[in-house]
Every structure is written in structure tokens, then in C-alpha cells.
Amino acid sequence: MWRSVITGTGSYIPTEVKTNQDFTSHNFYTDQNEPIGVCPNVVVEKFQKITGIAERRYVASHLTTSDIATLAAEEAIRNSGIDPETLDMIIVAHNFGNVIEGTIQSDAVPALASRVKHNLKIKSPNCVAYDILFGCPGWVQGMIQADAFFKAGMAKKALVIGAETLSRVIDMYDRDSMIFSDGAGASVVEYQQVPEDGSGILASCARSHSVEEAYYINMNKSYMPNGDPRVRYIKMKGRKVYEYAIKLVPEAMKECLDLCGVDIKDVKKVFIHQANEKMDEGMIQALFKLYGRRDIPEDIMPMSIHYLGNSSVATVPTLYDIVRKGQDEKHELNDGDIILFASVGAGMNINAICYRV
Template sequence: MKSLNKKSDMVPSLASRVKFKLGIRNPFTVAYDIIFGCPGWLQGLIIANDQIKAQNARRVMIIGAETLSRVSDPHDRDSMIYSDGAGAVILEARACDSETGIIAQLARTDAGHEAHYLAMKESNNPDVEGHEIYLKMQGRKLYEYALNQVPQLVKSCIEKAKLNITDISKVLIHQANEKMDEAIIQRLFNLYNIAEVPKGIMPMIINKLGNSSVATLPTLLDLILKDKLPGHQISHGQNFVFASVGAGMNINAVVYKF
């Protein structure tokens, strides 16, 4: 979208514009956008990992950028926590003596009735002029979906890595609702018959930065790497879980060994 105009400006793709701005002239540096809702950045990480392992790429930049302010309805209280943000990482393969990087990944899409839990619809205010549409959510259904599906997918991803929840140092999860995230992490530990969630395992930034959708996870990672989240650091050999849920409905998870 361009300033003062809410109509989509989709061509050229955002990835192509970034490539142009960076002055990358190599035609085999392929640039493309991924539309995957809030889990989009993490899905980009999964795709990049697959491309590197297939020797189709050596180094991949994954960017998560969101401007929810352009699609939020000022007459909808669900929009109060929306925020804008962006984050990027570069993923590359390096020779090392021990296993590091992405050691397991998993994703799913539920596109039955779940597909409409997040959708573009008219304003809550019937007197709004024009025919603008805004991001709308079915909050209760989305909450129940996330609570029922996210913990199990994360557990399956941890099992795929041949690890236990006790091997995980941090869980970095997309932050759309703090109450929902707390319920998800509690249910995840309950799946392992553990009643008490370790303090500090799930760093939260939603109270300061809101819900920036696809930008949440890279922003959270950046804050930890820069020691800007007291009590949260990354040490060599630690296993982190990244997880997200959003429009689609899509869920994904990655186990990453630092």
C-alpha cells in the first residue's frame, strides 16, 4: 500500500522491492513474497531451511513485515492491540562439529470452517463511508482452535527433534493474546504431565509492542540477542522452540539449536 491510499500495491512484490533497494544484481537471487498470515516469517524460515538442505540456496534472507494499522477497524476493540513492525534474519549453512540450527520443523493448515476465523470484512460502524474492509476475527473460535491445536503440534515438533520439553530452554510464540499464550504453554506442559510451567520459559513483549503479526517472532529474537529482555539470554547448545498460529488457519513450529 502507498501512503494516503489503502488500495493494495502488490506489483512488484515486496521481496523484489527489497532486492532492488539492496542493489542485488544477481538474477538467480530469487525474490518472492509468502502470504501465510501471522506464521509467515516462521514458514519462510522453514522454506529457507529446505532450500538450503536441497542445495538450491546457500544463504537466504527472511523478512517479516506488517502494517496492521492499515487494516484495523477503529470501531473494533479487537484492533486495539494491533501494531506495525518488521524483522529479518539471514539463514545460511555452516560446517560445524555438532548439530546446530533447525533440527525439526512442522506446519499444518486447516482450511475448512477455520479459514474464516480471520477475514477481511466491513467496519463495525455501519455509518462509515466508502467500502473499506478491515481485518476481523472470531475471537472465541480462534482462541479455542489455538488452544486445541498449537500445543499438540509443538509437542509433535519436539518429538520429531527427538527431544523432551525438559530439553527446551525457551518457547518463542507468536503473541496475539497474552492470556491465550499462557493457556497454550500450560497445556503444552500438561501434555508431558508437568503441572508447573518453568518461570521465564516464554518471554512476552505484547504488553509493550502489541500484536505485530508476522513481525513478532523476529522482533522477539532480536531483543533477546541484543540483551534487551532482562532474564532472557541465548547460550550455546540451548534448544529454542519457535511457534506461531494465524490466518489460514495456519500453525507452525521449529526447534532450533543454538
């Protein structure tokens, strides 16, 4: 039996820590450009209770998204032990390209994957490098695509990266700006012959809802009164996103498990997009409810949002790398464990992968 197996992982955790206290001097406005009417301290306190975020990481001024994608990729390649010249594909998931410090302009030509390939000094023209724009679920979708290419006989080895520098596209006058952060996670995936109970991707699924949901997360002008309407920042309809995710992400996760005949009781860990602690907890509760269960294992969901924030496409691969390498004292993985990767984000898009370690 042939399966897509993760043979190496890596991540880059930015060095600059931004605590919630740093936001208490901000003046926050509504989407109608009116003062929120609550002092920043109260806004920040309420924010932490809802999201669970106490601090987040921003990249240093000299780094770009493709730079940190390269750093995560180098670690994943070292961890896997492969020769990078043997890679057939490099897939980089992001949403904003390279945004230079002090600007708000996206630079995605050439593709970030091409830049990563250049940085890694890979000469083989048979290593195809391309980007994927799929909102926060981008890294998971990149894994799904690599698996599809493997099954089609078009590749055997891929490098899948999720990287983002959201700190450069946030509106400091919008309280939602406190959610977002920077980071990069990478994985080397190889198509290998394994026994029936061996490692690899067991099933996957993806969904897109783009009617009324298409603009739940979008780019729009600053909330600052008299701000320049030509400059766009990441914006989110938080309540809409929450309601959408709570209802539809659990259904996608169950669909994925059903495709490979795995029961929820056999899932050891769920690596879910780190967007909002209450939302993530709600999605897990809803997933178990679909199985008629309320006894949710306390250790099923690793979390990094408390200290890393929401780094979009980087949250899932970064969290997996941390747990896989034993860097989270509350969680561990063992050979044969069945896990779920799942994410939700702009589009609106949802996906999930069932994987045996």
C-alpha cells in the first residue's frame, strides 16, 4: 500500500513578542469609524477572555514571508534527511505574498515558492514550485494537493509550507488586529510503500462556501476616521466566521473520518487552525456531538494560540512540528496514533486530513 507520509517537519517562530499590554495604548474604532467607547484596557481584557490570546509573535523588520518560509523549509529538510534536489514539488501557502516592513503592498511575483526554491539553491527544473491561496486552510490544502499528485503518479516527494506575516496587513485601529501574528511551518511529504496499518494520509476532504460567505474575511479600509480609503487591511466579520466555523467545520471533519472508516474514539489528537480558543473548543464539542458523545478527552486538542496568536496558514504545521518534536509538555505523539488536521478561513474554505503517525 502506498501513502503520503510526513517524513520531516520544521517551523520558524518569530522572535519579537507582542503582548496584550502593548495594545492598551491603542485607540480602537468601529467599522463606522466611531470610537468604541470603551477604554483600551477593557477591550484587551475582554479580547483575551474570548480568544485565549495573551501574546503573539511578529517577524523582525528585515524578514519577509518568503524568508521565514525558507527557514522553516530548511529545518524540515534537515529533519527528513532528504536531498533537496530530489524534491518534485514545493508548495507555499500564504495570502499576502511578501509585504516589506513599512509598506502595505503585496509582492508575489515571482511566486514565494520560486523564491524559496531559489533560497534553497535547488537546481533541478523537475522541482515545480508554486503558491496556493486558500485562506488559513492553505497548508492543509497544500498537503491534499501533494497527496493527489502522488496518487496520480506525477510526483513522489514534496515540500509543503505555510507562511505569513499578518502583522504587516493589520489595521491598528481595529481590535481584531490583536488576533493576528506571523510564523511559518513546513513539512516534507513522501509517497512511500507502507503496511496496511502504516503511516500516512488516510483520507481528506475540502469545501468552499462562496455565496454570502465569500467576504466574511476580506481586505478593506482602516477604521481610523479620515483614513486613506486607498489603503486596505485585513478585515473580519468575527460573528459570521464563528457561526460558520462552529456549524460546518465539524461536519467536514466527520466526513473525513467517515471516508477512511475511523471513529472519533480512535482519534488521539486534533490539530485545528489556531484562530480563537472558544471557537476551537466549540468545534471540537460539535464534532463529538455528531457522534452522540460528550466525553471529550482533555488532551485531544493541542493549543498554541495563547502565545503564538493566529498566524493563518502557519498555525497547523507549526503546532504539529512543536508537538511532533516533543516541545509541548502537555502533548505527545506515538507511532500509530491517528490524528486530524483541520482548518477554516477566507473564501470561506474548510478542509481536513485524517493521518496516521
